[in-house]
Amino acid sequence: MESKINRYSKQLILINSLFIILWLGVSVFPFIWTFWGSFKVKADFFSRADWMFAVTGVNTLFETGDTSTVKAYVESWTEGEFWKATMNTAIITVSVVTISLFLGTLGAYALSRSTYKYTFWILIAALIFRAMPHITLVSGYLFPFFQLNVWGILPTTIIVLVAINQPFTLWLLYSFFKTVPKELDESALIDGCSYFQAFRYVIMPVMWPGVVTAGLFSMMLAYNDFTVTSLLLNQENYTMVPKINAYLGTIEHSGNYMWAVSSVVSATAPLFMIIMFFQRQLISGLTAGAVKG
Amino acid sequence: MPHKTFFWFFFPSGLAMLLFIGLPIISSFFQSLHIEPEQILMEVEKCDPFGCKTETKVDIEATSKLQEEQPLGRFNGLGTYGDRNHLAFDQIKEAWNNSASMSDFIDIILNLPFYKALLFTLTFCFAVTPPVVVLGFIVALSINTLTKSLKGPTIFGVILPMIVTPLIGSLVLFWMIDAKGILGATIQYLFDDPNLSLKSSSQLTWITLIIYGIWHNTPFAFVVFYAALQTVPQDPIEAAIIDGASRYERVRHIVIPHLYPVATFIILICLMDNFRVLEPIIGFAAEGVAQSLSWMIYNDLRSENKMLFGSAGATSMLTIIGVAFLLTPVLIRTWREFRTER
Numbered sequence: 001m002e003s004k005i006n007r008y009s010k011q012l013i014l015i016n017s018l019f020i021i022l023w024l025g026v027s028v029f030p031f032i033w034t035f036w037g038s039f040k041v042k043a044d045f046f047s048r049a050d051w052m053f054a055v056t057g058v059n060t061l062f063e064t065g066d067t068s069t070v071k072a073y074v075e076s077w078t079e080g081e082f083w084k085a086t087m088n089t090a091i092i093t094v095s096v097v098t099i100s101l102f103l104g105t106l107g108a109y110a111l112s113r114s115t116y117k118y119t120f121w122i123l124i125a126a127l128i129f130r131a132m133p134h135i136t137l138v139s140g141y142l143f144p145f146f147q148l149n150v151w152g153i154l155p156t157t158i159i160v161l162v163a164i165n166q167p168f169t170l171w172l173l174y175s176f177f178k179t180v181p182k183e184l185d186e187s188a189l190i191d192g193c194s195y196f197q198a199f200r201y202v203i204m205p206v207m208w209p210g211v212v213t214a215g216l217f218s219m220m221l222a223y224n225d226f227t228v229t230s231l232l233l234n235q236e237n238y239t240m241v242p243k244i245n246a247y248l249g250t251i252e253h254s255g256n257y258m259w260a261v262s263s264v265v266s267a268t269a270p271l272f273m274i275i276m277f278f279q280r281q282l283i284s285g286l287t288a289g290a291v292k293g
Numbered sequence: 294m295p296h297k298t299f300f301w302f303f304f305p306s307g308l309a310m311l312l313f314i315g316l317p318i319i320s321s322f323f324q325s326l327h328i329e330p331e332q333i334l335m336e337v338e339k340c341d342p343f344g345c346k347t348e349t350k351v352d353i354e355a356t357s358k359l360q361e362e363q364p365l366g367r368f369n370g371l372g373t374y375g376d377r378n379h380l381a382f383d384q385i386k387e388a389w390n391n392s393a394s395m396s397d398f399i400d401i402i403l404n405l406p407f408y409k410a411l412l413f414t415l416t417f418c419f420a421v422t423p424p425v426v427v428l429g430f431i432v433a434l435s436i437n438t439l440t441k442s443l444k445g446p447t448i449f450g451v452i453l454p455m456i457v458t459p460l461i462g463s464l465v466l467f468w469m470i471d472a473k474g475i476l477g478a479t480i481q482y483l484f485d486d487p488n489l490s491l492k493s494s495s496q497l498t499w500i501t502l503i504i505y506g507i508w509h510n511t512p513f514a515f516v517v518f519y520a521a522l523q524t525v526p527q528d529p530i531e532a533a534i535i536d537g538a539s540r541y542e543r544v545r546h547i548v549i550p551h552l553y554p555v556a557t558f559i560i561l562i563c564l565m566d567n568f569r570v571l572e573p574i575i576g577f578a579a580e581g582v583a584q585s586l587s588w589m590i591y592n593d594l595r596s597e598n599k600m601l602f603g604s605a606g607a608t609s610m611l612t613i614i615g616v617a618f619l620l621t622p623v624l625i626r627t628w629r630e631f632r633t634e635r
Contacts, residue, residue, distance in 0.1 A: 122307070
């Protein structure tokens with residue numbers, strides 16, 4: 001309920017709108033610019049003469065006969081084998097989300113229902129694990145993985161990402177299960193269900209909002225990862241993010257540089273789409289643990 | 294829940310964390326105690342029509358045999374921690390004895406790889422966090438005043454920089470800031486200096502990285518502040534309005550105190566996340582002038598000829614010690630929350 005005195009003055013509304021538009025520009029413009037530029041040739045996107053070339057596409061017209069071109073996309077997907085990277089990302093993302101939700105729901109449910117003191121220590125340990133920089137973990141993986149001959153393949157990376165993701169998933173789902181009333185599964189236990197049956201038939205039907213949020217974060221971690229995938233996968237199995245970095249390594253072949261630009265667009269578009277649908281869950285997940293009334 | 298049931302529910306998740314987070318830390322520590330075996334050299338006589346020359350060459354066979362016997366290299370104790378690329382005790386002692394003034398001494402130390410990286414990492418952390426908190430708060434306040442139908446799309450736009458992975462985010466900015474990109478060219482035009490480039494000096498590169506850090510982290514602060522704003526109690530605000538408090542006074546004396554705990558949460562998370570800064574350095578191709586601790590590890594593990602497990606392990610351990618310092622307040626905070634909940 002807005003009281004009348006609380007109305008915003010005209011100047012305030014004006015300043016406020018200007019600020020929001022400015023900030024939106026700062027946040028969004030780089031992506032629009034890259035999207036637009038990905039349809040140009042390198043001489044336009046990085047134009048020494050005049051940056052307006054990137055908008056009008058003078059050199060693109062000269063080189064390809066049209067003001068915009070999908071050449072970079074076609075080449076990076078076929079010649080650059082970006083399709084392979086996309087497939088690897090899809091495999092890794094789907095597997096990581098599925099496995100980490102499976103492990104996470106079971107673990108977090110147990111943590112939220114146990115009244116013993118050790119749950120507290122497990123959660124503290126998870127918090128410490130979450131704070132570990134991923135690169136320090138990777139430096140511990142490489143040597144054993146070489147020795148065991150499991151370096152470079154997708155399954156190893158999937159398991160590693162699942163494990164790295166567990167602490168956050170556990171915390172998120174733990175605070176979610178805490179909001180599910182205990183009486184719900186306790187009554188099922190009294191009626192003679194085992195703990196697992198109570199979980200399967202009583203908790204599972206009501207846990208989906210929490211699971212969607214946790215799944216979204218697992219997805220973002222797996223999809224966006226660079227540290228783990230770039231060091232634990234061999235070139236053949238690269239996912240999208242390390243692949244883009246690999247395109248940059250081969251610069252100065254001017255075509256390749258535009259591969260990176262177009263691949264950035266190819267990699268970001270699906271992510272933005274998903275976030276558009278699940279924005280609410282994303283925000284609720286980020287604020288879990290920070291805001292408590 | 295009985296211990297046994299708890300165990301089976303928690304076992305898979307616990308095992309995964311133990312094997313792939315707990316063990317690697319131990320393995321990293323173990324690696325840091327070892328050093329790569331030296332390459333065995335041999336002399337080869339090489340003859341061509343113009344005479345014979347002796348050359349020293351790496352005896353590949355013997356080296357690889359040695360490597361097979363001791364894959365981790367030889368035991369070096371804490372030697373790696375003290376060497377030139379890490380804590381550099383000898384170099385510091387030498388600098389202390391030889392440098393004429395304090396600033397000389399500091400100069401020498403900050404040129405040692407580890408301290409250089411530490412300086413950048415800490416500068417990045419502490420330069421990025423305050424603007425992030427302030428900007429996040431202002432953006433949250435102003436988006437909170439929008440009408441409902443506008444809020445959704447605006448929030449979506451504002452959180453984009455946070456969603457993309459840091460490598461892609463930094464690349465997108467880098468391409469604009471590049472001397473041939475739109476921002477770079479505009480800056481050159483504004484300062485009327487065709488050679489001005491954000492990559493040209495180390496200070497400018499650091500500033501660019503920090504600006505990127507602010508751009509990337511502000512959405513997180515915004516989202517948390519925005520959610521917290523929804524929980525600000527309305528009664529005191531109405532009372533303040535009746536008492537004639539201005540908008541500024543209301544924000545200053547009611548909203549901000551309410552958000553203090555949230556702000557500390559944001560600061561702590563921000564410091565911890567930025568302490569591991571790595572991808573922006575790669576994205577901005579700033580390895581030459583800005584190295585972070587994470588980048589040092591990454592570089593050791595990527596080196597062309599041979600991965601330096603020992604060196605990477607030692608840097609990892611030192612990084613973890615740094616994280617531990619930043620983590621302590623978070624742990625204390627969680628501890629208190631748990632105590633009040635029980």
